[in-house]
Amino acid sequence: MQRSATRGSSQRPITVALDAMGGDNAPANIVRGALSAARDTDVDIILVGRGREIRSHLPAAQRNLRIHEASEAIAMDAPPTAVRRMRDSSIMVGLELLKDGEADAFLSFGNTGAVMAGALFTLGRVPGVGRPALGALFRNGRGTTSLLLDVGANVEARPQHLAQFATMGRAYVERVLRHRNPSVGLLNVGEEEGKGTSLHQETYLLLERQETNFVGNIEGNEMVAGAADVIVSDGFTGNVAVKLTEGLVEQLFGELKRSIQASVIHMAGAWLMRGAFRGLRAHWDYAKVGSAPLFGIDGAVLVGHGRANTEAVASGIRSARSVVEAGVVDAIRDAVAGTAPVNDEDPD
Template structure:
């Protein structure tokens, strides 16, 4: 059976071409039916040009508006009621699709998901969970990477619970190691937020290893790294810049030093393998944990392969039943209700 996934066709920087090509790749390689959400005339023409007479399980759902990257999230969510984001997330709420993927405005996607889907019981603020490669060969989860720039200790406590469930359910890590991202490994290190979060998470029935530092994001010593969205987003953007730097420097070094044809071929293969391991397009997108439905958010610069993998992640997330597991976990707890102001959060643009 095909898994139905809604795809925001107007989200990425160069939309809708990457979305159209990504939908085609997804339907050719994955057991999915993609519902492209956006202006139907533009999408129909684009699909006809790319597909010709080929028939794939792709449907078009009309949305007359879209939210641009430079739109203010709160204003756009209130005023653009027929945006491709809102229409796609309504399909999730109405259970017409199993999940939703967008490479659009992160803040708007998070705010729209909270408004349309709502938060799971017991979850004050949803969090973006990014899968990152590590030196051990196994991926790790970093959260939050941009949904909430201001957090309270109990928010990080909830992030730890959701991230640990995600690591067990999707990454198949039997006993994930959970750490708080701080400036030192000692329990007393960090600011008020990390110290108080440390005390809360320490009491949870998790494999908590304490504070971890920036280098632990990629060395494989921790499976779930918890932080507020401000720190997480800075770490994410810094990592992206460093990855590009390393790739370009390595490429330049190989080009200038390899002269033999056989050596050049072997080096090219090694470089391509290295590039794929660090390529963000292979990871698809970051799930928004803690909402009543599957919402995956990708990078604005996503290419067709990143879009395809975003659809894949949405399908895998839905199949794993992560939301149901999070709801079950928090139903066994008695959290304090969030205030109206706190529940809104402050998403990044």
């Protein structure tokens, strides 16, 4: 399949189909992010959406940036099934571009559930994958990046699905983040074997057998500290963890800001510390994280945070480029082919 083949350096630039209509400030911030990435990165970008709206945010023609018309936009809170009746939505049209080989990756900052449903419908799963998973990347206390998955694609899954998340996550971390022999941990309520629900107990046994660098159960605080490169979670807990992190960071910085503004002395101090704050804020700003692939979809489909600002959109495009360049989908295909296929007996 051309769309996911590992690419050599002699080929044309990598082409990213970008959902121009998805996200809280679309299309303005999406177009601005695309312009930024198009200027700085060797990448061709197809802005998918309503041409008239997109053009109103484009100051001038850009060699490696073009528009592909899609008349509909799926709202952030629409049910995933919206993709069935909105075939001319930016999500479905963008996924078709990927399927037809006109793009190497599809990236959206829009409705994640709709992107997942549309991707399953349009591209399907990598052979042998039981359930696709959603990943979240975060900087850990060791100063490296960890990958948590699943963070919400599946609220209920079987141990075999969770064990496969490890296989897929490892392929990403090896290829894109270039960690050798990445460590794998299971998010749980205690370190000892036998902790957690029966799902977690059984997943532990599968991971122990399957992973050469399995570090065992890790608790919420250890995850943040960087106890593992790949952290496997049920999608329910993973989703709560990611949203909780966002909320905490937002609240903490909000409080800091309020207490700075409440006193001239504090304001003077904050001015002296502005370099420190900038670094901290950048490190913790989830809106700047970029994008993460849908693991197990047979094509490079990536989603970013709905609140992404210009910088995050540009960073998300660079992530999409890396995923294609590193051949992540092929790596997942190879990794999954080397293990027993997992059925999806109980699809959501």
